[in-house]
Amino acid sequence: MASLYYLALAPVLLHFVIVFAVKCFRSWQALKSFAKEHRCKRPVMERPWDILGIVRMYRSRNHLLQETLLANITELFTRYGETYASRILSQRVYFTCDPRNIRHMLFNQFSDFNSSDIRVHLFRPITAHGIFALDGEEWKVARSLYSDFFSRTRRILDLQLHEAGFQAFRHHISVGHAIDLGPLFLKLILDVNSAFTMGVCIDTLSPDQSADKKQLADSLIHVKRMIACNGFLGPLHHFLGKKDFYAACANVHAFVEAVISKEMSSRIQDKHLHGGGENPNGLVHSSLLHQVLDRTSEVADVRDAVVTILIAGTDSVASLLSTTFFLLARHERVYAKLRRDILEIVGTELPAYEALRKVAYLRHVFNEAMRLYPPVPFNARTANRDTWLPFGGGEDEQSGVLVRKGENVFFSSWDSHRSHKMFGKDANEFRPERWEDLKTESLGYIPFSLGPRVCLGQQYALLEASYLAIRIVQTFSRIENRDVRPWTEKLGINLSSKNGVIVELIPDKEISG
Numbered sequence: 001m002a003s004l005y006y007l008a009l010a011p012v013l014l015h016f017v018i019v020f021a022v023k024c025f026r027s028w029q030a031l032k033s034f035a036k037e038h039r040c041k042r043p044v045m046e047r048p049w050d051i052l053g054i055v056r057m058y059r060s061r062n063h064l065l066q067e068t069l070l071a072n073i074t075e076l077f078t079r080y081g082e083t084y085a086s087r088i089l090s091q092r093v094y095f096t097c098d099p100r101n102i103r104h105m106l107f108n109q110f111s112d113f114n115s116s117d118i119r120v121h122l123f124r125p126i127t128a129h130g131i132f133a134l135d136g137e138e139w140k141v142a143r144s145l146y147s148d149f150f151s152r153t154r155r156i157l158d159l160q161l162h163e164a165g166f167q168a169f170r171h172h173i174s175v176g177h178a179i180d181l182g183p184l185f186l187k188l189i190l191d192v193n194s195a196f197t198m199g200v201c202i203d204t205l206s207p208d209q210s211a212d213k214k215q216l217a218d219s220l221i222h223v224k225r226m227i228a229c230n231g232f233l234g235p236l237h238h239f240l241g242k243k244d245f246y247a248a249c250a251n252v253h254a255f256v257e258a259v260i261s262k263e264m265s266s267r268i269q270d271k272h273l274h275g276g277g278e279n280p281n282g283l284v285h286s287s288l289l290h291q292v293l294d295r296t297s298e299v300a301d302v303r304d305a306v307v308t309i310l311i312a313g314t315d316s317v318a319s320l321l322s323t324t325f326f327l328l329a330r331h332e333r334v335y336a337k338l339r340r341d342i343l344e345i346v347g348t349e350l351p352a353y354e355a356l357r358k359v360a361y362l363r364h365v366f367n368e369a370m371r372l373y374p375p376v377p378f379n380a381r382t383a384n385r386d387t388w389l390p391f392g393g394g395e396d397e398q399s400g401v402l403v404r405k406g407e408n409v410f411f412s413s414w415d416s417h418r419s420h421k422m423f424g425k426d427a428n429e430f431r432p433e434r435w436e437d438l439k440t441e442s443l444g445y446i447p448f449s450l451g452p453r454v455c456l457g458q459q460y461a462l463l464e465a466s467y468l469a470i471r472i473v474q475t476f477s478r479i480e481n482r483d484v485r486p487w488t489e490k491l492g493i494n495l496s497s498k499n500g501v502i503v504e505l506i507p508d509k510e511i512s513g
């Protein structure tokens with residue numbers, strides 16, 4: 001009886017097997033003709049025998065611990081070419097530093113690649129509704145929430161706030177002593193950025209920082225460290241304990257929500273007192289929180305918008321300033337020329353908004369610092385459909401590479417920025433003058449990324465860094481390196497120097513009084 005039952009089932013099963021096989025065959029055929037259409041050939045495969053990608057994971061982990069990951073990435077590009085395939089825990093992935101492929105992903109074929117898939121789990125606990133954890137329509141909505149705000153750089157860049165930050169920073173510099181500028185820049189930018197995003201400065205440079213602000217600053221540091229750590233661990237992050245991470249996220253949320261709630265109550269009060277008309281003292285609130293509250297009263301959305309910018313806009317700018325002064329301390333000639341230009345163009349006055357854009361050499365110094373030490377040295381995208389990279393396939397790497405839906409492509413600006421093809425034989429040297437002829441749109445130069453997801457804070461970041469750099473250079477006639485150790489990578493949420501920036505700043509007696 002039972003065997004008759006199975007016999008009756010057999011045609012149904014066979015039907016499903018045939019339908020499945022036909023489907024597989026059709027999609028294989030479609031993929032084959034898609035690959036043909038885009039001239040795709042197989043790229044070089046890193047260690048083809050490492051089918052599970054375990055050796056790759058293990059070696060990358062060791063390089064990360066030994067602080068040689070960037071050098072290792074460069075070595076692999078030298079060995080396998082500008083674009084190659086690899087495996088991470090059996091999943092096929094691609095690595096590229098070919099500017100044409102990078103541009104293709106970020107710009108030409110933008111809609112084929114998601115940016116959130118890899119980092120959504122990293123950002124979800126802290127900013128589930130924030131722009132870094134979104135793609136597609138949701139990303140468009142989040143981007144439009146900030147776009148207007150960031151397009152008005154002149155209105156949002158509060159120079160008084162930056163001057164107050166600079167003065168607090170200056171108090172930490174003692175004449176005749178070496179100082180590590182790395183942590184100091186981080187505190188300075190955190191103070192300025194917290195005031196900019198929430199309208200509340202968290203006083204990390206002040207000796208009188210309150211306990212709740214200290215807890216916020218410590219929690220933010222922990223959150224950023226965990227995001228970076230989880231990102232580097234890839235799928236292995238599941239094995240890490242996250243209790244402290246969640247606790248730190250809760251602290252950050254509680255602080256920001258309290259600020260939002262205070263602002264909401266004061267708006268209600270204002271409405272009662274002044275019928276919702278213009279603020280009686282005529283002040284225009286420039287903080288991001290105020291602007292976002294004008295557009296939505298969803299607390300979680302406002303909170304995540306604020307925390308996203310607290311995260312995106314702090315370590316990145318601190319990294320730019322640290323790297324710049326690390327390099328200036330080792331290039332006396334460049335510092336002297338920069339100072340000459342600043343004194344000639346801006347003088348010893350506090351720089352006005354217009355003056356910030358006028359010192360061309362400062363822009364060249366920043367461009368060069370971010371070329372050699374990009375705050376975001378590598379990044380990744382995930383194909384959201386079957387797609388391709390235009391170069392990297394075949395022996396000569398001139399054919400396309402098929403990228404199947406769900407596969408990840410990692411791209412390295414650390415390497416595209418140091419390409420001899422793009423930047424000449426002296427690509428590894430710090431020479432700001434090269435930017436007299438180059439344009440920041442130069443192929444492969446992507447410190448702020450490019451295309452529709454280009455950094456929203458680019459202009460703000462450059463002007464903020466310009467103000468602070470100008471004030472430092474005006475005040476100190478020389479900067480001397482006090483550290484003989486070579487630059488060593490520290491990969492966090494942004495790239496920085498592991499040994500900090502240990503220098504001595506020599507004041508200009510006339511200016512600093």
Ligand code: HEM
Nearest residue numbers: 131312313316317320375376447448449453455456457461
């Ligand atoms: C030197 C400083 C900075 C650098 C090098 C930098 C770099 C970048 C890069 C490379 C991305 C693209 C990430 C990706 O697509 O995967 C990005 C995105 C972003 N940045 Fe920046 N950034 C800097 C400063 C800032 C500042 C100061 C802010 C805000 C105040 C900011 C806000 C953002 C936002 C909101 C995004 C997300 C854009 C989107 O996904 O549509 N950044 N940044």
